[in-house]
Amino acid sequence: xxxxxxxxxxxxxxxxxxxxxxxxxxxxxxxxxxxxxxxxxxxxxxxxxxxxxxxxxxxxxxxxxxxxxxxxxxxxxxxxxxxxxxxxxxxxxxxxxxxxxxxxxxxxxxxxxxxxxxxxxxxxxxxxxxxxxxxxxxxxxxxxxxxxxxxxxxxxxxxxxxxxxxxxxxxxxxxxxxxxxxxxxxxxxxxxxxxxxxxxxxxxxxxxxxxxxxxxxxxxxxxxxxxxxxxxxxxxxxxxxxxxxxxxxxxxxxxxxxxxxxxxxxxxxxxxxxxxxxxxxxxxxxxxxxxxxxxxxxxxxxxxxxxxxxxxxxxxxxxxxxxxxxxxxxxxxxxxxxxxxxxxxxxxxxxxxxxxxxxxxxxxxxxxxxxxxxxxxxxxxxxxxxxxxxxxxxxxxxxxxxxxxxxxxxxxxxxxxxxxxxxxxxxxxxxxxxxxxxxxxxxxxxxxxxxxxxxxxxxxxxxxxxxxxxxxxxxxxx
Amino acid sequence: xxxxxxxxxxxxxxxxxxxxxxxxxxxxxxxxxxxxxxxxxxxxxxxxxxxxxxxxxxxxxxxxxxxxxxxxxxxxxxxxxxxxxxxxxxxxxxxxxxxxxxxxxxxxxxxxxxxxxxxxxxxxxxxxxxxxxxxxxxxxxxxxxxxxxxxxxxxxxxxxxxxxxxxxxxxxxxxxxxxxxxxxxxxxxxxxxxxxxxxxxxxxxxxxxxxxxxxxxxxxxxxxxxxxxxxxxxxxxxxxxxxxxxxxxxxxxxxxxxxxxxxxxxxxxxxxxxxxxxxxxxxxxxxxxxxxxxxxxxxxxxxxxxxxxxxxxxxxxxxxxxxxxxxxxxxxxxxxxxxxxxxxxxxxxxxxxxxxxxxxxxxxxxxxxxxxxxxxxxxxxxxxxxxxxxxxxxxxxxxxxxxxxxxxxxxxxxxxxxxxxxxxxxxxxxxxxxxxxxxxxxxxxxxxxxxxxxxxxxxxxxxxxxxxxxxxxxxxxx
Numbered sequence: 001x002x003x004x005x006x007x008x009x010x011x012x013x014x015x016x017x018x019x020x021x022x023x024x025x026x027x028x029x030x031x032x033x034x035x036x037x038x039x040x041x042x043x044x045x046x047x048x049x050x051x052x053x054x055x056x057x058x059x060x061x062x063x064x065x066x067x068x069x070x071x072x073x074x075x076x077x078x079x080x081x082x083x084x085x086x087x088x089x090x091x092x093x094x095x096x097x098x099x100x101x102x103x104x105x106x107x108x109x110x111x112x113x114x115x116x117x118x119x120x121x122x123x124x125x126x127x128x129x130x131x132x133x134x135x136x137x138x139x140x141x142x143x144x145x146x147x148x149x150x151x152x153x154x155x156x157x158x159x160x161x162x163x164x165x166x167x168x169x170x171x172x173x174x175x176x177x178x179x180x181x182x183x184x185x186x187x188x189x190x191x192x193x194x195x196x197x198x199x200x201x202x203x204x205x206x207x208x209x210x211x212x213x214x215x216x217x218x219x220x221x222x223x224x225x226x227x228x229x230x231x232x233x234x235x236x237x238x239x240x241x242x243x244x245x246x247x248x249x250x251x252x253x254x255x256x257x258x259x260x261x262x263x264x265x266x267x268x269x270x271x272x273x274x275x276x277x278x279x280x281x282x283x284x285x286x287x288x289x290x291x292x293x294x295x296x297x298x299x300x301x302x303x304x305x306x307x308x309x310x311x312x313x314x315x316x317x318x319x320x321x322x323x324x325x326x327x328x329x330x331x332x333x334x335x336x337x338x339x340x341x342x343x344x345x346x347x348x349x350x351x352x353x354x355x356x357x358x359x360x361x362x363x364x365x366x367x368x369x370x371x372x373x374x375x376x377x378x379x380x381x382x383x384x385x386x387x388x389x390x391x392x393x394x395x396x397x398x399x400x401x402x403x404x405x406x407x408x409x410x411x412x413x414x415x416x417x418x419x420x421x422x423x424x425x426x427x428x429x430x431x432x433x434x435x436x437x438x439x440x441x442x443x444x445x446x447x448x449x450x451x452x453x454x455x456x457x458x459x460x461x462x463x464x465x466x467x468x469x470x471x472x473x474x475x476x477x478x
Numbered sequence: 479x480x481x482x483x484x485x486x487x488x489x490x491x492x493x494x495x496x497x498x499x500x501x502x503x504x505x506x507x508x509x510x511x512x513x514x515x516x517x518x519x520x521x522x523x524x525x526x527x528x529x530x531x532x533x534x535x536x537x538x539x540x541x542x543x544x545x546x547x548x549x550x551x552x553x554x555x556x557x558x559x560x561x562x563x564x565x566x567x568x569x570x571x572x573x574x575x576x577x578x579x580x581x582x583x584x585x586x587x588x589x590x591x592x593x594x595x596x597x598x599x600x601x602x603x604x605x606x607x608x609x610x611x612x613x614x615x616x617x618x619x620x621x622x623x624x625x626x627x628x629x630x631x632x633x634x635x636x637x638x639x640x641x642x643x644x645x646x647x648x649x650x651x652x653x654x655x656x657x658x659x660x661x662x663x664x665x666x667x668x669x670x671x672x673x674x675x676x677x678x679x680x681x682x683x684x685x686x687x688x689x690x691x692x693x694x695x696x697x698x699x700x701x702x703x704x705x706x707x708x709x710x711x712x713x714x715x716x717x718x719x720x721x722x723x724x725x726x727x728x729x730x731x732x733x734x735x736x737x738x739x740x741x742x743x744x745x746x747x748x749x750x751x752x753x754x755x756x757x758x759x760x761x762x763x764x765x766x767x768x769x770x771x772x773x774x775x776x777x778x779x780x781x782x783x784x785x786x787x788x789x790x791x792x793x794x795x796x797x798x799x800x801x802x803x804x805x806x807x808x809x810x811x812x813x814x815x816x817x818x819x820x821x822x823x824x825x826x827x828x829x830x831x832x833x834x835x836x837x838x839x840x841x842x843x844x845x846x847x848x849x850x851x852x853x854x855x856x857x858x859x860x861x862x863x864x865x866x867x868x869x870x871x872x873x874x875x876x877x878x879x880x881x882x883x884x885x886x887x888x889x890x891x892x893x894x895x896x897x898x899x900x901x902x903x904x905x906x907x908x909x910x911x912x913x914x915x916x917x918x919x920x921x922x923x924x925x926x927x928x929x930x931x932x933x934x935x936x937x938x939x940x941x942x943x944x945x946x947x948x949x950x951x952x953x954x955x956x
Contacts, residue, residue, distance in 0.1 A: 019857065065733040073853040075861045190700045198737045199696055200676055217695040218677055222668045254762060255543040257755040259676045259737055276754050277735040284732060284761055292847060295840045303848045304858075307868040311876075314840060314869070318833070318877055325832040326884070333825040339817070346824035347811040350831070354803040354940060355796070358933060362773045362792060369770060370781045375551040379497065380782075383553045390785040391792070398789075399796055406804070455836060462832060 015070055018058050018082070056085040064093030071098055071106070075304050080109055088114070092122030096129040099285060100162070101302035103133045116141050124150045125170040128157055156271070157242065165249050166242030168282055169263045169272035172196035175203045176229055178212055183225035185215070198277070200259040203270055204233050210268040211239060239264050240274060249274060250283045251374070293450040317455060324459035328353075331463050335470035341478045344411050345470060348420055351403065352469045356427035356461035359395070363388055363435030364457055368450050371443050385436050392432035396425030415477055423469040427461060430468075434460040493548055496536050496560070534563040542568050546575030549584070553782050558587055566592070570600030574607040577763060578640070579780035581611045594619050602628045603648040606635055634749070635720065643727050644720030646760055647741045647750035650674035653681045654707055656690055661703035663693070676755070678737040681748055682711050688746040689717060717742050718752060727752060728761045729852075771928040795933060802937035806831075809941050813948035819956045822889050823948060826898055829881065830947045834905035834939035837873070841866055841913025842935055846928050849921050863914050870910035874903030893955055901947040905939060908946075912938040 059067060059082060067086055071079050071094065083106055086094055095103045095118070107115065115134065119127065119142040127146075131139055131154065143151060153171060160166035173196055176185050185202065189195075202220075204213040213233030223232055239262045240249050252258070253276055263272040292301050301313065332339070332349070339346050367384075370376040376384065404421030408414050438456050439449035537545060537560060545564055549557050549572065561584055564572055573581045573596070585593065593612065597605065597620040605624075609617055609632070621629055631649055638644035651674055654663050663680065667673075680698075682691040691711030701710055717740045718727050730736070731754055741750040770779050779791065810817070810827070817824050845862075848854040854862065882899030886892050916934050917927035 019855070063733070069733070069852070072851065073855060073858060075858065075865075186699060189696070195696055197735060198678055200678055200737070217699060218667070218673055221664060221695060221698060250762075254755065254758055255541075255547070257675060259678070259754065276737065276758065277732065280732055280754065280758050280761065283758065284728075292840075292843050295836070295843045297840055297843065301844060303844055303853055303862065304865075307865055307872065310865065311869045311872040314837070314873060315876075317840075318837065318873060321833055321836045322829070322877060322881060325829040326881075328832070329825050329829050332828065333822075336821045336825060339824050340821045343814045343818045343824075344811075346817050346821075347807050347814060350810065350828060350940065350944075351800070351803040351807050353828070354806070354936065355799055358773070358799045358936070359792070359796065361932065362770075362775055362795075365770050365773045365775065366779060366781055373550065374547070375781055377497070377551060380551060380553065384781065387553075387782075387785055387788070391789045394785065394789040395792060395796060398793075399800060403800060403804075454839065458832065458836070462828065466828075 015062075015066065018055065018070065052081075052085065055081070059085045060087065064090050065097050067094045068097030072102060072303075076105075076306055079106075079304065083109070088117040089121040091118045092126040092130055095133060096126050097281075099302065100133070101305065103130070105302060105305065107133045107135070112138065120145060123172075124153060125172060127154055128167065128171070131158065132162060153271070160242055163246050163282075163286075164242065165240045165244045165246055165263055165274060166272070168246050168249075168278045169240075169242065169274045170196070170278070171272055173203055173260075173262075173270075173273040174199065175205055175270065176215065178204055178206050178230055180204070180229040181225065182220055182223050182227050182229065182232070185220060185229060186225070196273070198259055198275055201237075203262050203273070204229055205270050209270055211237075211262050211264050211270045213237065214262065237262065241265070242271060246279070246282045247286065250279045250286075253279045293448060293452075295452075295454055317452060320452070321455050324455060325462070328459060328463035328466060331466040332470065335466075335474055338470055338474040338478050342416075342473065344413075344416065345473050348407060348416075349466055349469050352420070352423045352427050353462045353465035355399070355424060356431040356465045357458045359392065359428055360431030360435040360457045360461050361454060363432050364439055364453050367436055367439040368453065371439060371449050376440070381436070381440060385433070388432040388436055389429055392428040393425070396428035400424035400428070419469070419472050419477060423465070423472055426468050427465045430464050431457070431461045493540075493544065496533065496548065530559075530563065533559070537563045538565065542571030543575050545572045549576055550580060550781075554583075554784055557584075557782065561587070566595040567599040569596045570604040570608055573611060574604050575759075577780065578611070579783065581608070583780060583783065585611045585613070590616065598623060601650075602631060603650060605632055606645065606649070609636065610640060631749070638720055641724050641760075641764075642720060643718045643722045643724055643741055643752060644750070646724050646727075646756045647718075647720065647752045648674070648756070649750055651681055651738075651740075651748075651751040652677065653683055653748065654693065656682055656684050656708055658682070658707040659703065660698055660701050660705050660707065660710070663698060663707060664703070674751070676737055676753055679715075681740050681751070682707055683748050687748055689715075689740050689742050689748045691715065692740065715740065719743070720749060724757070724760045725764065728757045731757045771926060771930075773930075773932055795930060798930070799933050802933060803940070806937060806941035806944060809944040810948065813944075813952055816948055816952040816956050820894075820951065822891075822894065823951050826885060826894075827944055827947050830898070830901045830905050831940045831943035833877070833902060834909040834943045835936045837870065837906055838909030838913040838935045838939050839932060841910050842917055842931050845914055845917040846931065849917060849927050854918070859914070859918060863911070866910040866914055867907055870906040871903070874906035878902035878906070897947070897950055897955060901943070901950055904946050905943045908942050909935070909939045 062070070067082070067090065071082060074082060083091075095106060098106070110118075112135075115138050119130075119134070119138060122130070124146075127150075146154070150171070157166045172194075174189065174192065176188065180188075189202075199217065201214045201216045203211060204215055206212050213230070213235045214237040215229055215233040219232050238252065238256060238258065240252075242263055242265065249261075253261070253274075258276065260273055260275045262270055263274055265271050295317075297314070297317070301310075305313075335345075367376065370384075400421040400423075403424055404417040406417075407420040408417030411417075434457055438453050438460075442449040442451070442453070540548070545560070545568065549560060552560060561569075573584060576584070588596075590613075593616050597608075597612070597616060600608070602624075605628075624632070628649070635644045650672075652667065652670065654666065658666075667680075677695065679692045679694045681689060682693055684690050691708070691713045692715040693707055693711040697710050716730065716734060716736065718730075720741055720743065727739075731739070731752075736754065738751055738753045740748055741752055743749050773795075775792070775795070779788075783791075813823075845854065848862075878899040878901075881902055882895040884895075885898040886895030889895075912935055916931050916938075920927040920929070920931070
């Protein structure tokens with residue numbers, strides 16, 4: 001590629017020397033430590049300083065997004081070393097780009113004076129993104145230095161949740177008066193010290209800052225200087241409200257192929273601008289976190305969090321899981337007498353439970369995706385429920401039959417085989433029903449349908465699998 | 479919002495009447511059927527025609543993306559009715575927007591003449607996207623009517639896989655000569671019959687169609703007509719190759735905040751353009767499918783596929799799951815004698831297995847996300863492995879202790895309690911190790927780390943959980 005640069009190689013080639021440097025650092029220090037104490041201190045100091053100087057130089061050459069990526073792939077010690085070298089003007093953007101838990105961790109290890117320096121160097125958009133990570137007493141410290149309009153803008157957005165349009169929108173945009181002409185807008189564009197990126201259109205407002213239309217750059221380019229903006233603009237552009245959910249905006253961006261869109265308050269006043277990059281960033285991190293939420297982890301879980309923090313974060317669901325597993329085991333306990341008489345039941349019962357759990361999880365995964373993509377409506381739930389139960393009846397009959405035959409051959413006991421086949425069929429049907437009910441009910445209750453669904457479903461298929469299998473056995477077999 | 483329209487409400491209000499219409503249809507026909515046979519035919523015909531006319535009118539008012547969304551949320555019968563009303567020029571774009579399995583299903587129920595009509599009405603970009611769904615004999619039928627440059631473009635891209643840049647890029651772009659001036663480019667823009675959307679920059683090529691730079695619309699707007707394009711353009715823009723993976727391009731788009739980017743072949747010639755909408759569409763559907771792949775389903779699984787098709791699609795993993803569950807149950811079978819002597823072992827063993835499975839799945843989910851976000855490098859695997867094992871040691875000690883205490887109290891047997899605690903600790907450590915090894919190994923082997931990882935992990939934690947618990951019991955307890 002003579003003209004273009006391959007961006008993948010570029011990122012790797014930018015990060016590789018830093019990783020090498022970080023890897024070398026402790027080795028060099030170890031070497032230094034083997035000398036006599038006085039010399040050691042001097043050598044270590046030199047090595048350390050030189051290494052840090054090189055690191056600082058390398059990090060300064062990276063974009064905020066690259067630094068964020070680098071921090072996300074480093075263990076705590078190295079993360080701290082890199083973070084300390086990030087200059088304050090870049091640091092705010094870095095805090096914005098990393099995941100929430102990484103940001104909280106970084107803020108936690110940053111001394112107060114540096115946090116204040118970072119806030120001072122940040123622009124309005126970055127401040128809007130990072131305030132929720134900061135200790136309560138940091139922002140008031142810098143607030144007096146912020147220009148009054150920015151300050152009131154930040155205060156107005158503070159109450160909106162992290163997944164709202166108000167929190168992912170920006171303040172930078174090009175705004176023209178309703179009375180402008182192509183000529184005056186072009187003049188305005190030429191005078192801008194910095195152009196908000198991406199810029200595909202400019203917002204048009206009336207005397208009261210109310211959005212009255214949008215004008216694309218292409219329209220500007222292809223019309224004569226004297227033409228009035230009001231005649232050329234789109235008078236009914238797609239606009240969002242700051243309290244709308246970012247997820248909804250993401251779907252609209254995708255469907256309508258938007259690059260940017262204005263955000264207006266209840267009175268129709270222009271308060272900000274959403275762009276496709278923020279929206280894509282949101283979609284990407286939201287989608288990546290869904291799998292974690294199904295397993296009962298926070299979607300923002302930091303892979304490199306300290307061991308104790310990570311261990312404790314899993315306690316809630318571990319205790320829920322232990323409780324459900326304990327309850328399921330009580331079902332077995334109730335049939336201890338039956339198992340004592342026919343120990344092969346203990347051998348076969350986990351098969352019934354396991355197959356139920358796995359097929360149920362398939363149904364859950366399908367329904368969570370369907371709900372996320374809005375493919376499932378109240379109207380289609382009965383159809384889909386019939387379909388999934390139909391699928392489980394077919395698969396229960398076919399594979400229950402197979403396992404029934406295997407059990408018959410293994411234990412030379414046709415009655416046990418028939419029991420196995422029936423229990424599998426019933427547990428698969430149950431798994432399908434629970435796999436539909438759990439996500440649909442969670443959604444109706446306004447909860448995240450993914451959160452912990454895996455543990456809940458396994459509880460149902462385990463305990464009911466044992467109940468069906470052992471219950472039938474004690475009734476008909478023993 | 480006086481100026482903007484709320485896009486969410488707009489979509490709902492566009493689709494609602496169609497859903498109502500579809501819901502009414504069968505009822506009206508049922509009514510018609512209750513009349514005498516001759517009248518019935520006439521009434522049904524009228525009802526049907528009126529309903530379809532209304533439906534056709536409503537569907538014509540929708541964008542391709544809206545129709546695709548509508549089709550994705552309809553059961554097969556209704557999907558067919560709606561699909562038949564979609565006019566051919568829109569139909570190609572609809573096939574492009576729906577998921578792969580829905581597209582295959584739609585093509586399967588479309589008569590050949592209509593498929594040919596759809597291809598005839600499609601533009602180059604849409605044809606590039608839908609060819610892989612079409613029967614082999616449809617495209618040659620229309621190929622002779624395609625303009626030669628488009629035909630050779632399509633043929634050149636055909637070998638690239640569905641997740642490559644070549645398959646998600648478009649052919650529509652604005653290309654200027656190296657020798658152009660701002661004035662000549664503006665003239666060219668004004669003459670374009672249709673503007674490729676989104677348009678943030680134009681590509682600049684030399685006499686051999688090789689990309690030499692990019693010029694943003696903003697630069698065009700803010701410079702004098704006489705200035706030469708070659709002086710204003712970015713001479714080293716980020717460019718992609720058609721055989722690069724779309725996933726890589728998506729990450730670069732996100733990191734570099736790109737709106738569009740040129741695609742060049744090995745000789746540096748401009749062959750297409752990627753835009754953020756296609757990239758976002760890819761990211762979204764790819765992320766949504768990951769959860770399905772973990773459960774051993776195809777990422778493109780169609781929620782509304784017919785029962786038989788859905789049932790058979792799950793057979794591969796159902797049989798794998800049955801096999802693994804059967805193998806795990808053989809472990810129990812080997813200790814049948816031990817269980818006969820102490821039936822409480824049968825009651826407690828599923829707890830050991832279940833907790834191992836759930837925590838192991840948490841580790842798997844964390845590692846799959848880490849690998850997807852490139853946060854895990856060969857260098858960091860040992861650190862992360864130590865960390866996850868550390869977490870499992872802590873949690874195994876804490877919660878194994880809790881369960882050991884519960885088992886002691888329940889069965890008044892301190893030895894059984896100690897056994898329970900030790901088995902839980904060991905199985906949690908094992909779960910953590912398997913939870914790391916499975917996705918990392920899959921990735922190293924060039925496989926999708928998500929695919930079927932859930933079944934594999936559960937196999938390991940179940941069989942090893944039984945082996946550890948029952949093995950320790952038979953050695954020390956019975």
